[in-house]
Amino acid sequence: MEGNEEWQRLADMIQNWNNNRLDLFEISPPCKNLLFHGVMRFYLEDGAGGNVATKCLRISSGTTTAEVVETLSEKFRPDMKMLNTPYYLYEIHPNHERQLDLSDRPLVVQLNWKTHNREGRFVLKKMKDNITQNNSPEKKEKGGIIQNFKRTLSRKEKKKEKKIVDVFNHLATVVEPTMKKENGQISASVVLEKPSTNKDTVSHLETTECPESSRKGGIIKPIVCKQSQQDYGTWNGRAQAKTEQLALPVGIKFRENSEDAFLSAVMNYTNSSTVHFKLTPAYVLYMAGRYVLHRHHSHNQDTAHSHLPLEHTHRITAAVNKMVVMTEVVILKQNSLAGAVAFWMANASELLNFLKQDRDLSPITLQAQENLEILVEKAFKCLIQCLLTDLTRHMPAFLIDPEVQSPSATEMEGVLNTLTGAMSLLRRCRVNAAFTIQLFSQLFHSISAWLLNRLLSTSPLGEACSLGLRSHYWGATLRQRLSLVEDWAEKQGLELAADCHLSRIVQATMLLTMNKYSMEDVQNIQNTCFKLNSLQLRVLMTSYLYATNEPRIHPGLIDRVVTAAESSADEVVRSEGRDIQLEEGPDLRLPFLLPEEGYSCDTVRGIPQGFRDFLEPICRKGLCTLISHPHAGGSWNIFFNRANSSFIQDTNSPQHTEPEVRKIILRKPLNSGMGISIVAAKGAGQENLGIYIKSIVKGGPAEIG
Structure with a gap:
C-alpha cells in the first residue's frame, strides 16, 4: 500500500509538471520501480565570448550529474575532455544558483522545481571561479546566462525555437522505435548540422554504446541539435512525411486543465445555422478523443493502446463521457427547434460512428457508445415531433372540397413545402x-x-x-x-x-x-x-x-x-x-x-471548408491549438478497423456469378392480378433500374403457386 501511495504521489507530480510543458519536455509516468524519463535542455556558456549553445538529452531519473556532464562534454565540444579545467553543472534561477553534486540526479532536481514553484535552467560551466561570486548585475559577464535569464525572445527567435522543438518532436518519434539492445543499452546521437558539400541538412545518424554506468537507468538516446544552425527544413519535412502518414488531416491539442472549457466552447457556444461544415463538432470531438488518447499513451511508450493503465483509461473514458453529456444537454435545451435538433442528431450519430470504428477508442468507450445510441434515438423522436407539428397544420388542405372552393394548384403547397423543407434541412445538416x-x-x-x-x-x-x-x-x-x-x-x-x-x-x-x-x-x-x-x-x-x-x-x-x-x-x-x-x-x-454505413468520414477528404473558421475563436481564447499534418493522406478513417475496406476486395470471396434462373408457372384467374406488388429499383452494382417483387398478396396466385 505504501508503494502505491508513493507511486501515485510521484505520478501526480509528473502530471502537474506536464500540464504546462510542450510535448517534447513532458516526463513519462513512473514505472513500478518509480523510474521515469524525460527530455531536458542543457546550456553551455562560453565565458570568454558570452555565447550560449544548447543541447537536449533524454535521460532517466537514475541518471547522475557525472553521467550528464560526461555526455555533454562529448556532444558540446569533443575536446572538452582534454582540457585541464573541469566543467560542472549548475541549476540557475532568477535569484539563485547552485552547483549540482556529481551524485545528484538532474531530472529529479528539475521535477522538484514544480514543488517549490521555481523555474530555472541547467548550465554547463567551468570552475566556480569563472562565475561571479555575487549576483549583482554589475559583476555579471556581458551576455552571460544569468544576465539573460529573463530576456524575452524576439519573434524571430521564438519562430526559430519552435522549429527546433518540432525537430526534437520528430526525432523522438522517428528514431526511438528503431533502437535495439545489443551488448547493453544503446544510445543514439542525432547531429543536425549543415554539411559543406551536401544540400541535405542531415549530416549523419550515429549510434554508440552507452558507458557502463548508464546501462542501469542511465542516459537513453541523447538528442543533439546545434541551435546555431538555421536550416532544418529538409530533414524536418522528411520526418514529418514519415510520421504523419498515420495521422488525421489535422490535429488538436489542449491542456488537461482546460479540457472542460474547450469542450464547453465547442458544444455550448455553437450556432448551428452559422457552421459551414455542419458536422464540424463531431470531427472536433473525435480529434479531441484521439488527442486525449495520444496524450496518455505517449507517456507509456512501451504500452499498447489496448493495455493502457487503468487510470489512463479512466481519463480517456471520462473525457468522452463529458462529450456525450454535453451533447445531451444541448439537444434537450433546443428540442423544439427542428434545425438545432437535426444538427446535433447528425453530429451525435457521426461521433458515435467515430467511436465505434476507431480501433483504439472503441474498446474503452462502450458505455459512451451505448449512451450515444440512446441519445441519437431521442433526438430522432424530437425531430419527428418538430416536423409533424408543422406538417399537421397543413393537413386540412387534403379535405378542401373542390366544389365549395375552386380547385387551385396551390392548395397542397403547405404539405409539399413542409416535406421539401424537411428534406432540405436533413441534407444541409448532412444527416445520414x-x-x-x-x-x-x-x-x-x-x-x-x-x-x-x-x-x-x-x-x-x-x-x-x-x-x-x-x-x-x-x-x-x-x-x-x-x-x-x-x-x-x-x-x-x-x-x-x-x-x-x-x-x-x-x-x-x-x-x-x-x-x-x-x-x-x-x-x-x-x-x-x-x-x-x-x-x-x-x-x-x-x-x-x-x-x-x-x-x-x-x-x-x-x-x-x-x-x-x-x-x-x-x-x-x-x-x-x-x-x-x-x-x-x-x-x-x-x-x-x-445506420451501419453512409457516414461522411468515408467520403470527406482533407480539412473541410470552414473547419478552421469554426476553431479560430476557440484557439484565440487559448483553449486549444491546431496541429497541421500536411503530409497526412487526408483520410478521416485512418484509425478505423475497417479503414479502406470498401476499396479492398477479399481475395477469398467468390467472384461475381450469374444468378440461378428458376421458372415458376402461375395460373392467373380471369380479370384478376398475379397477387404480387412490384417496384422499380437499382440493385447493388447496377446502373439501370430493374423490376423487383416488393410483396406477395396472401392467398393470391403468386403465393399459391
Whole structure:
C-alpha cells in the first residue's frame, strides 16, 4: 500500500509538471520501480565570448550529474575532455544558483522545481571561479546566462525555437522505435548540422554504446541539435512525411486543465445555422478523443493502446463521457427547434460512428457508445415531433372540397413545402441517408393515418359524415392529392418509402373508386386492398355513400371480402403483436435503426471548408491549438478497423456469378392480378433500374403457386 501511495504521489507530480510543458519536455509516468524519463535542455556558456549553445538529452531519473556532464562534454565540444579545467553543472534561477553534486540526479532536481514553484535552467560551466561570486548585475559577464535569464525572445527567435522543438518532436518519434539492445543499452546521437558539400541538412545518424554506468537507468538516446544552425527544413519535412502518414488531416491539442472549457466552447457556444461544415463538432470531438488518447499513451511508450493503465483509461473514458453529456444537454435545451435538433442528431450519430470504428477508442468507450445510441434515438423522436407539428397544420388542405372552393394548384403547397423543407434541412445538416428514410417513412405514415382515420370515423360530427368522405367523389379527390405527394417522393428518391407507408390510405381511395358491385369483383378487391384489415373494409363498404344512379354493393360481396381479410390482413397484424383496430395509430411500428454505413468520414477528404473558421475563436481564447499534418493522406478513417475496406476486395470471396434462373408457372384467374406488388429499383452494382417483387398478396396466385 505504501508503494502505491508513493507511486501515485510521484505520478501526480509528473502530471502537474506536464500540464504546462510542450510535448517534447513532458516526463513519462513512473514505472513500478518509480523510474521515469524525460527530455531536458542543457546550456553551455562560453565565458570568454558570452555565447550560449544548447543541447537536449533524454535521460532517466537514475541518471547522475557525472553521467550528464560526461555526455555533454562529448556532444558540446569533443575536446572538452582534454582540457585541464573541469566543467560542472549548475541549476540557475532568477535569484539563485547552485552547483549540482556529481551524485545528484538532474531530472529529479528539475521535477522538484514544480514543488517549490521555481523555474530555472541547467548550465554547463567551468570552475566556480569563472562565475561571479555575487549576483549583482554589475559583476555579471556581458551576455552571460544569468544576465539573460529573463530576456524575452524576439519573434524571430521564438519562430526559430519552435522549429527546433518540432525537430526534437520528430526525432523522438522517428528514431526511438528503431533502437535495439545489443551488448547493453544503446544510445543514439542525432547531429543536425549543415554539411559543406551536401544540400541535405542531415549530416549523419550515429549510434554508440552507452558507458557502463548508464546501462542501469542511465542516459537513453541523447538528442543533439546545434541551435546555431538555421536550416532544418529538409530533414524536418522528411520526418514529418514519415510520421504523419498515420495521422488525421489535422490535429488538436489542449491542456488537461482546460479540457472542460474547450469542450464547453465547442458544444455550448455553437450556432448551428452559422457552421459551414455542419458536422464540424463531431470531427472536433473525435480529434479531441484521439488527442486525449495520444496524450496518455505517449507517456507509456512501451504500452499498447489496448493495455493502457487503468487510470489512463479512466481519463480517456471520462473525457468522452463529458462529450456525450454535453451533447445531451444541448439537444434537450433546443428540442423544439427542428434545425438545432437535426444538427446535433447528425453530429451525435457521426461521433458515435467515430467511436465505434476507431480501433483504439472503441474498446474503452462502450458505455459512451451505448449512451450515444440512446441519445441519437431521442433526438430522432424530437425531430419527428418538430416536423409533424408543422406538417399537421397543413393537413386540412387534403379535405378542401373542390366544389365549395375552386380547385387551385396551390392548395397542397403547405404539405409539399413542409416535406421539401424537411428534406432540405436533413441534407444541409448532412444527416445520414438511413435516418432520412426512417424519418420520411414516419411522415408518410402520419399522412396516411391522419386521412384514413377521418375517412373511417363513425362520429356524426366527423368529416366522414359531414363531408361524405366515404364516396366515389372523395375517393377520386384524395387519390389525386396523394399522387402529388407520391410524385414529390419519387423526385427525392423516396418512392419506396412513400409506396409502403401511404399504401393503406391509397388502397382505401382505390376501394372507393373501383368496381365493387358484383361477386366477380371480390378477387380484385382482395388483390388491391390487401393492407386494409377486416374492420376497415367493412366500414368503408357498409357506410359507403352512393352517387346518383350508382349500383349498390351486394351484402354477400362485403361478407366475402371481410372473411378473406380476416384470414390474411388480420393475421399479419396479429403476428406483429397488435390488435385489430378500426383506426390507425399515429406511430410507425418499426424499430429505430442506427445506420451501419453512409457516414461522411468515408467520403470527406482533407480539412473541410470552414473547419478552421469554426476553431479560430476557440484557439484565440487559448483553449486549444491546431496541429497541421500536411503530409497526412487526408483520410478521416485512418484509425478505423475497417479503414479502406470498401476499396479492398477479399481475395477469398467468390467472384461475381450469374444468378440461378428458376421458372415458376402461375395460373392467373380471369380479370384478376398475379397477387404480387412490384417496384422499380437499382440493385447493388447496377446502373439501370430493374423490376423487383416488393410483396406477395396472401392467398393470391403468386403465393399459391
